Amino acid sequence: MKMKTLAAALIAGAMASGPALADLVIPDLSYRTGPFAAGGVPFSDGYQDYFALLNARDGGIGGVPIRLVECETGYNTEKGVECYENTKGEGALVYQPLSTGITYQLIPRATADGIPLHTMGYGRTSAANGAVFRNVFNYPANYWDGASIAVNYLLDQNEGSLEGKTVALLYHNSAYGKEPIPTLEALSAMHGFNFTQIAVDSPGQEQTSQWLQIRRERPDYVLMWGWGVMNQVAVQEAANIRFPMENFIGIWWSGAEHDVTPAGMDANGYKALNMNRVGEYPVFDEIREHVIEAGLAAGDGSNIGSVLYTRGMYAAMLAAEAIRTAQEMHGTDDITPEMMRDGMEALEVTEATMESWGAPGIGPVFSVTCEDHGGSGMGIVQQWNAEAGEWVALTEYIESDQSVIEPLVMEDSMAFASENGIEPGCT
C-alpha cells in the first residue's frame, strides 16, 4: 500500500513540475576506427567541438543545451544504418552521415521519418532539387559543382579554352567516385577537351597500372575523386612518375593534410578543391579556451585548424544556424525534426552570419530555398605548400556552371521521383 502511494506521489509530482525543455539532439555518425579513420577523426572533432563550445559559452542554442550522440560507423554502410536506427528515437534533429553509401541508404528512411539529412559536398548530388528530396540538403556544394569548379579553374588557367586538352579522372571505383562522370562528360562536349576515366579499386593501396596508364597517355590534367589511402598513394605515384603536381587536382575529399604529408616534399604543388576556407579563425581561440582547456574536446585538440577539422566545424556552424532559424520561424526553442527541416530550407548565410560565428569568410555566401537545397555551388582551389606544411588558397570562390548542372540535377531527381512515386512540389 505504501509503495502504491509513493509511486502515485512520484507520478503526480512529475506531472505537476510541467514540461521541461528537451535537449537539442544532434547525432554524430563518426568513424574513428577503420581504414578511413584518419579523415573521420578530425571531421568529427570539429563537428563536436563547435557544439561543445555553444554549450559551454552560450548554454546551447536559444538557451536549450545541445546533446551530441556519437555513433561509430567505421565508414561502413550497414553500421551507418544501424546508427541511424539506434539514435533517431532520441529526438535527432539532423543527420550528417559523412558517407555517400550511408546517405543513399538513409534517404528513404529519413524521408519517411521526417528527419533532415545534411550531406555537405557528398551523397546524392541530385538531392539539390528540394522539390523532390524534401528532407535532404547538400549545401554549400555538391560533386557536380566540384567537377564544374575544377573545369572552370582549368579554363581560367588556359585563357578560356580547353580545346584539344586531355583531362583524366582518377576515381575511386564506387558510387562516390563515379558521381562526377556525367558532369565531366557534358563539360567535355561543351569545352572540347578529351575526357578519360581511370578507375581505382577500393581501397586503392595499389595503383601501379593506373599511373603507368597516365604516364603513357600523358593527360594535361588529372582530376581525382579519392578517399582514404587512395589519396596518399595517388599523390606518391604522381610524384614517382614526375607528373606535374600543379596539374593534379583533387576534390575536397582528397585535399587534407594527411593526404599529402606521407609523400613529403614530393607532394609540393598538389592542388585540391575546398568548399570552405582554412585559416586561423577567432572561433578557434574560443574553442581552445572553452572546450579544449576545459577538457570538453572530442579529441586531444591537435586537429584544430586542419582542413577536415575546419570542415566539421563549418558543418556544425551550418547546423546551429539552421536551428536558430527554425527556433525563430516557429517561435519555440524546443524544435522538432520537421521544424529543423524548415530551418534548413530557410537558411541564409551572409558575411555577417559568418562574422557572428567567429569565422569570417569561412564559406561562401548562400541561401537555401525549397527548390534549391544545394546552396551556392561554389568552391576554392587550394595548393599544398610542403615546406610550410600548409594549404594555401589560390582563388576566391569559383562558381560552378549551373547551365550544365541544373539539367542533370533535374533529370536525375525527376527519375528518382517517378521511381518512388514522389509528387515534386514546393507547397
Add this chain to the structure above:
Amino acid sequence: MPADFYFAIEVILNGLMAGVLYSLVALGFVLIFKASGIFNYAQGVMALFAAMTLVGIMNGQVPFAHLFNAIFGTEIHYFGWQVPALFAILLTTLVMVVFAWAVQRYIFRHLVGQEPIILFMATIGLAYFLEGVGDLMWGSDIKTLDVGLPQGASFWIEEQTAFLGGEDFFGFFIDQLDIVAAGVAIVLVAVLVAFSQYTKQGRAMRAVADDHQAALSVGISLNYIWILVWSLAGFVALVAGIMWGAKSGVQFSLSLIALKALPVLMLGGFTSIPGAIVGGLIIGVGEQLFEFLVGPLVGGATENWFAYVLALLVLVFRPQGLFGERIIERV
C-alpha cells in the same frame, strides 16, 4: 618495334615488382601455416602493427599516450627523442618476438589439438584485438614512414631504355622502392631457406611442420618452435609493413594488404616459400597485364577480381596450388 610493345614489357616489369610486394605478405602466411597448420588471418594486421610500432619508436612516441592522458588528465605524447631507423627496426623486431611469445602463451597453447577452423577463428579474433591495441597504442592518424628508402622512377633505367620505342616511349618506368623491395625479398627468402635447411632450429621447424607428434617424441619443444615461427612471421610482417608503408604512409589500410596475399597463396600453395614468391610474381604480372590489355574494354579496375579468378583457375586443376604439397589421405 612499336611503342605499345615496350609499354607491355614495362607493364610486365612493374607487374613483377608488384608481385614481389605481394609475396612479402604471403611469406608470413606460409611460415605459420607450414609449421602449425594455422591460417593466420591476422598477418595483415601484424604488418600494420609492426609498421606502426616502428614509426612510433622512431618518433619517440609514448605508447598508449591517449589512454593515459584521458585517464590521468596528463598531456604527454612524445619522449622527445628520435631513434635511428636501424635501431628502431631492431627494437620493433624485439616487440614482434614478445608478441609471438604472448600469442603462443595466451592463445594457441590453450588451443592445442583443436580443429583447424577453431585456430582460424582465433586468428580472426587476434586480428581485431591487434587492430584495437595498435590504434590505442599509437593512434589512428596516418604516419609518415621514412627509413631512408629511395622512391620514384629510376632515372638511369629510363635514360638507358628511352631510345627503344620512338618518340612516344619515354623509357621503362621502374620505381626505385620496388627494386629495393625485390632485393630485400630475395635476401629474405635466401635467409629463410638457409635457416630452415642448415640450422638446428630450422630443421626442428621442418620436423614440426612434417609431424607434430613425431617431433615431440624426439624432444623438440613445440612451444619453442611455434614462438620461433610466429617471430619470423612477425619479422616478415615488419618488412612488408615497411615496403607498403613507405608508399602510402602507415595507416589502417595496410592491414588490407592481406587480401592481396590470398590469391598468391591459393596459386602458390600454402606450404611453399618458393611458391609464395612465384605465386606473387604470376599474380603481379597477370593482373597488370590483364588491366593493360583488357581493362580499357571493361572500364578498368580489374586487378582485385582478376587475381582471384586467376587463382581459382589454378585451383580447379591443381587444388594444392602450384607448389603446395599434394594431400593424399587413405580412407
